[in-house]
Amino acid sequence: MPLMAAEVLLVRSSSCSLLPSSSPFIPSSSNQMRTSPCRCLLPRGAPLSGFFGCRLTNSSSTINLFSTKEELSAYAPKLRWKRTGGRHISGMVIKCNYPQNADLPRYYSKKEKKPFPVPIVELRRAARERIKNAKGKPRIPTLPPRNGMLVKSLIPVAYEVMNARVTLINNLKRLLKAVPVQACKYCNEIHVGSIGHPFKSCRGLYSNRRNGTHDWTRTFSSEDIFVSLECFHLSDRLGPRITHQERFSVPRAPAIVELCIQAGVDLPDLPTKRRRKPVIRVGRKEIIDANEDDLPEPKPNKHEVPILDILPDEDVVAPLSPEETAQLADETIKAWETVRQGVARLMRKYTVRVCGYCPEVHVGPTGHKAQNCGAHKHQQRNGQHGWQAAVLDNLFPPRYVWHMPESGEELKRELKNFYGQAPAVVEMCVQAGCTTIPDEYKSTMRLNVGIPASLKEAEMVV
Numbered sequence: 001m002p003l004m005a006a007e008v009l010l011v012r013s014s015s016c017s018l019l020p021s022s023s024p025f026i027p028s029s030s031n032q033m034r035t036s037p038c039r040c041l042l043p044r045g046a047p048l049s050g051f052f053g054c055r056l057t058n059s060s061s062t063i064n065l066f067s068t069k070e071e072l073s074a075y076a077p078k079l080r081w082k083r084t085g086g087r088h089i090s091g092m093v094i095k096c097n098y099p100q101n102a103d104l105p106r107y108y109s110k111k112e113k114k115p116f117p118v119p120i121v122e123l124r125r126a127a128r129e130r131i132k133n134a135k136g137k138p139r140i141p142t143l144p145p146r147n148g149m150l151v152k153s154l155i156p157v158a159y160e161v162m163n164a165r166v167t168l169i170n171n172l173k174r175l176l177k178a179v180p181v182q183a184c185k186y187c188n189e190i191h192v193g194s195i196g197h198p199f200k201s202c203r204g205l206y207s208n209r210r211n212g213t214h215d216w217t218r219t220f221s222s223e224d225i226f227v228s229l230e231c232f233h234l235s236d237r238l239g240p241r242i243t244h245q246e247r248f249s250v251p252r253a254p255a256i257v258e259l260c261i262q263a264g265v266d267l268p269d270l271p272t273k274r275r276r277k278p279v280i281r282v283g284r285k286e287i288i289d290a291n292e293d294d295l296p297e298p299k300p301n302k303h304e305v306p307i308l309d310i311l312p313d314e315d316v317v318a319p320l321s322p323e324e325t326a327q328l329a330d331e332t333i334k335a336w337e338t339v340r341q342g343v344a345r346l347m348r349k350y351t352v353r354v355c356g357y358c359p360e361v362h363v364g365p366t367g368h369k370a371q372n373c374g375a376h377k378h379q380q381r382n383g384q385h386g387w388q389a390a391v392l393d394n395l396f397p398p399r400y401v402w403h404m405p406e407s408g409e410e411l412k413r414e415l416k417n418f419y420g421q422a423p424a425v426v427e428m429c430v431q432a433g434c435t436t437i438p439d440e441y442k443s444t445m446r447l448n449v450g451i452p453a454s455l456k457e458a459e460m461v462v
Contacts, residue, residue: 102443104421105400111376113356117391144349145262146365147278148238148287151349155264155303161342162260166308168335171328172222172425173311177318178325179428183219190224190401191216192427197402198413225424227397229255231361232368236273237262238287242368255352255395256343258363263346266301326433333429337438344392354390361395362387398423403445404431414455420446 108114116123134140144151182196183189186204191197196216203212232242233253242250253261253270261272276298277290319325353367354360357375362368371383402411403420404427411419422430422445430437437445452458 098439099443100448101446104444113386114354114388114394117389142278142281144278145237148275148289149278150264150274152264154346154349155301157342157345158260158263158265159303159305159307161256161339161346162265163305163308164335164338164342165256166310168332168339168425169222169226170308170311170316171332171335172225172428173313173316174319174328175325175332175428175432176220176222176225177316179432181219181225181424181428182216183224184214185217186215189214190219190399190424192401192424192431193404193410195410197411199402199411199416200413225399225428227399229359229361229395229397231255231258231363232370233258233270233272234262234364235271237364238279239273241366242370244369244371247368247370247372255361255363256339259343259346259350259352259395262350262363264301264303265307266304267307322433326435329429329432329434330436332432333426333434333436333438336423336425336429340392340396343396347390347392347395352390352395353387354394355385356388357386359394360385361390398425400424400444401427403427405451407451415451415458418446418449418451418458420444420449 141147179192180194182191182193184196184202184204186207187202188204189201191214196214200212200214202210202214230252231254232247233251234242251270257265257267257270261267261270275289276292276295279287280290281287319328350363351365353362353364355367355373355375357378358373360373367385367387369384373381373383373385400421401424403422404411405419422441426437426441452461
């Protein structure tokens with residue numbers, strides 16, 4: 001049976017499962033899988049040495065692999081035999097959400113506008129369908145957070161994201177003492193390694209004089225690894241939009257922090273208005289706060305937890321041993337995943353806008369009116385931003401870098417097509433000895449692609 005790049009033929013009986021050892025993907029409990037039944041017929045004399053065994057426990061989401069042939073042979077006699085002279089057992093095809101290999105992230109020029117997450121045609125079609133279905137039906141009450149109330153189920157998530165962000169920044173400061181990171185003097189490109197990569201991809205100042213060659217220098221700043229975008233802080237999420245004249249009087253905060261504040265995190269330095277009753281909408285853009293005088297005294301927030309502090313640069317201590325570095329890398333990759341997954345959950349309920357021309361983000365129902373966009377042809381728009389719905393990478397940029405092969409060899413310019421890329425945080429953790437790599441990044445890292453030993457061997461690749 002032919003298999004796709006992201007499919008694996010898993011042959012299963014009542015107590016044993018067989019998986020071809022040459023399959024491109026090994027299932028694990030962390031993968032999100034979709035199964036479909038199929039059938040497989042093995043001949044009676046088929047050797048079992050070419051298979052890895054795996055046994056399903058409780059449910060199909062938990063899979064244990066057998067590491068030795070002896071463990072597999074203990075389950076082999078339990079297979080049922082068919083009269084036709086073969087071993088007839090049931091099976092299924094497992095499909096992973098992430099392909100084996102994927103294209104590298106595309107580079108968008110400063111002259112290009114960001115693509116919409118959902119095409120305009122689809123948005124208009126959905127709006128017409130929504131208006132058509134709403135005719136003749138009672139008006140549905142506005143749900144939080146659009147009515148000014150908080151989504152209570154997301155308050156613990158907001159506190160978890162806040163502390164995970166601080167943990168991520170503190171761990172990156174410590175890892176930078178042990179894992180060398182190179183930064184170009186003229187552009188914003190970085191490379192995780194003792195020596196910068198040789199690819200001529202510099203687009204900074206006087207890059208044409210250097211033929212695109214980077215000028216590398218070692219960096220110890222966590223801001224080069226973890227990009228923290230800032231946005232305006234809203235004292236009232238449903239209040240009037242920030243005007244151009246208020247752009248200097250309104251404080252700014254990290255976008256992730258502002259998202260957590262609107263989701264329920266209370267910070268004394270950045271106060272915001274909390275409503276205890278839903279707002280009353282008079283018109284499309286006009287609201288009235290409900291009277292809260294009849295309510296009792298507010299109870300303390302039961303979800304509130306202490307917020308961690310970011311370590312100053314002078315208090316950062318490097319890990320003392322390789323074991324401590326590997327443990328720190330595991331904690332860092334866990335904090336990275338916690339922040340990304342938590343921010344993605346918050347963005348499903350709390351609206352985040354991004355300018356289609358520049359990196360400016362705004363956490364709120366509608367974007368601000370400050371005319372500070374300096375992107376391509378901003379004169380034609382009078383400096384106004386082109387607001388559109390934001391995706392996770394707009395609020396939390398992953399900052400992709402080249403992945404170093406496991407052999408430790410330096411990257412070669414002629415073999416560029418064989419190398420993969422990964423977010424800078426993930427690549428730092430891998431080089432620091434991280435034991436687990438998130439499945440979503442393995443496809444762009446190209447872990448299963450063999451790297452030729454020479455240019456002559458690379459030319460033979462079809």
